[in-house]
Structures are given as C-alpha cells and as structure tokens.
Amino acid sequence: MPESILERAEEFSLPEALTVQPGEGELPRLRVETDHCSGAQYLHGATVTDWKPAGEEPVLFTSAHAVYRDGKAIRGGVPICFPWFGPHPTDPSAPAHGLVRTIPWRLTQTAQGPAGVETQMVTTLDQLHADYRVTFGKQLTLNLTVTNIADTDQTFEAALHTYFRVGDAREVTIAGLEYTRFIDKLQDMKVCDQGEHPVTFTAETDRVYVDTQATCVLNDPVMNRKIKVEKLGSLSTVVWNPWIGKSQSTADFGDDEWTGMCCIESANIGDEAVSLAPGASHTLLVKLSVETL
Numbered sequence: 001m002p003e004s005i006l007e008r009a010e011e012f013s014l015p016e017a018l019t020v021q022p023g024e025g026e027l028p029r030l031r032v033e034t035d036h037c038s039g040a041q042y043l044h045g046a047t048v049t050d051w052k053p054a055g056e057e058p059v060l061f062t063s064a065h066a067v068y069r070d071g072k073a074i075r076g077g078v079p080i081c082f083p084w085f086g087p088h089p090t091d092p093s094a095p096a097h098g099l100v101r102t103i104p105w106r107l108t109q110t111a112q113g114p115a116g117v118e119t120q121m122v123t124t125l126d127q128l129h130a131d132y133r134v135t136f137g138k139q140l141t142l143n144l145t146v147t148n149i150a151d152t153d154q155t156f157e158a159a160l161h162t163y164f165r166v167g168d169a170r171e172v173t174i175a176g177l178e179y180t181r182f183i184d185k186l187q188d189m190k191v192c193d194q195g196e197h198p199v200t201f202t203a204e205t206d207r208v209y210v211d212t213q214a215t216c217v218l219n220d221p222v223m224n225r226k227i228k229v230e231k232l233g234s235l236s237t238v239v240w241n242p243w244i245g246k247s248q249s250t251a252d253f254g255d256d257e258w259t260g261m262c263c264i265e266s267a268n269i270g271d272e273a274v275s276l277a278p279g280a281s282h283t284l285l286v287k288l289s290v291e292t293l
C-alpha cells in the first residue's frame with residue numbers, strides 16, 4: 001500500500017490552497033480555501049464534511065452532534081459505505097454500511113489543477129483496493145475506484161452517502177427519479193412505483209431507487225437554490241430522511257436536525273452490487289453543482 005504523504009510530509013509541498021490541521025476530535029483534516037470554493041475532508045473515512053462554492057451557502061450537512069473518533073462514522077458530509085451497504089449480509093455483529101467509513105484512509109496525493117484542489121486517499125479491505133479522488137472546485141467531484149486485487153471474482157456494494165443541507169426538508173423536491181421503482185425499507189422492502197411526481201418528504205423516508213442512472217436535482221425553495229447530483233457508474237439511488245422518531249433515537253443526531261437535511265446517495269447495492277474479475281476496476285463518479293433558482 002502506498003505510504004501516506006502525511007508520514008513523509010517533508011518530501012511534499014501541499015498546494016497553497018490546502019492545509020492539514022487537527023479537526024474535530026483531533027482527527028487530521030484537510031482544509032481547502034480557493035477563490036472558487038472552500039471545503040474540508042477528514043482522513044477518517046475519507047469523509048468530505050464541507051463544500052461551499054464561493055458566494056453560496058454550504059452544500060453539505062454535518063450534524064452538530066457528530067462524533068469524531070476511530071470506530072465511528074462521521075454523521076454528515078459524504079461517508080463512504082463499502083464494501084457492504086446496510087447490515088452485513090451474513091454477520092449481524094458487523095457494523096452497518098461497511099468498515100471504511102470508521103477508519104483513517106491514507107492520503108497519497110494532493111494537487112491543484114484547473115478544476116480545483118485534488119486529493120487522493122486510499123484504503124484496502126478484503127482484497128478490494130479503494131482509491132478515492134476528490135476535486136474541490138466550483139463543482140465537487142467524487143471519484144471512487146475499486147480494484148479487485150484478489151485472484152478470484154469479488155462482489156461489493158458501495159454508496160457515497162451524501163448528506164445535503166436544505167432550508168426545510170418538508171419543502172424540497174428531488175427531480176430525476178420519476179417513473180422509476182424503489183424498494184421501501186420502511187415497508188418490509190416492498191417494491192413501489194415513484195410515478196410521475198418528484199420525491200418529497202412527508203414522513204420518515206428510506207428508499208432504494210433501482211436502475212436509476214439519471215441526474216437528480218434537489219430543488220430547495222427556502223434556500224433559493226438547486227443542487228445537481230450527476231453520476232456515472234451508479235445504478236442505485238438511496239433517498240433518506242430520518243424524520244422525527246429516528247432523529248430522536250439516533251445518538252449522534254439532533255432531535256430537530258432532520259428538517260435541515262436529506263440524503264441522496266449514489267450507490268450500487270442489492271441486486272446492483274458490482275462484481276469484479278481479478279484485476280478489474282469499477283469507478284463510481286459523482287459531480288455536485290449548485291445553481292440559484
């Protein structure tokens with residue numbers, strides 16, 4: 001595995017727009033500050049916790065109650081669910097959403113290019129090598145490439161579990177999932193039709209939209225903006241809002257925070273898990289951008 005550049009800091013000059021500093025819980029955090037945006041990413045889970053294009057409000061939601069320590073996922077930003085999503089398929093004692101969101105990744109590259117400040121973090125788990133490249137610019141680009149380094153076929157699930165900050169979850173709409181089907185995790189995995197309407201939140205919502213490769217647009221009339229979620233290499237889209245009860249029962253989440261967030265997760269899960277032959281790779285690419293309404 002490549003060494004982390006933080007262990008060889010004297011050999012590297014970080015881009016001027018990027019600093020490494022202790023973040024919450026003293027966990028190492030990269031901070032980006034350019035003319036086009038600001039942002040932050042922890043080595044812990046490679047979690048991007050902040051991205052704010054110049055002149056806009058922050059795009060990502062991170063809970064004021066998030067816990068920053070080894071073994072725990074950061075509640076907010078973009079945790080990476082991998083190599084499984086939800087409960088482990090066979091081991092009920094294994095943590096939900098895989099292991100990599102709760103451990104430090106290795107920072108292997110930083111650069112400043114035309115599209116913004118780029119970071120690369122890597123980790124390897126169960127002979128699956130994950131290479132995560134993030135570009136902080138006018139757009140936020142998230143590129144997760146997984147390579148099977150075993151000598152047998154392997155299958156994995158992955159999700160970029162993106163928490164968006166919204167003015168009021170009860171007022172937003174998500175376009176792009178019309179006429180698709182979803183598995184409703186709150187109705188015993190019942191398969192439902194979305195129909196002609198965009199997604200709205202009127203109660204706890206926990207859905208896996210299947211065969212959904214199109215761009216989603218999160219319209220937020222309260223914040224007077226729309227967030228575009230473009231993706232490649234992703235067949236599943238998870239839409240989640242914990243609403244009142246689940247917020248109250250989630251320790252690292254404020255009782256009222258559900259009104260100010262929703263998740264749109266670009267994923268490959270369930271029947272849409274990715275199978276890789278030895279040596280093969282798969283890339284899940286997500287691009288976020290913001291426009292005023």
Ligand SMILES: O=P(O)(O)OC[C@H]1O[C@@H](O)[C@H](O)[C@@H](O)[C@@H]1O
Nearest residue numbers: 096097161185206207238240265
């Ligand atoms: O509390 P966690 O493990 O971060 O998961 C939060 C939510 O993540 C969503 O992706 C799942 O669909 C929900 O079922 C889950 O409750």
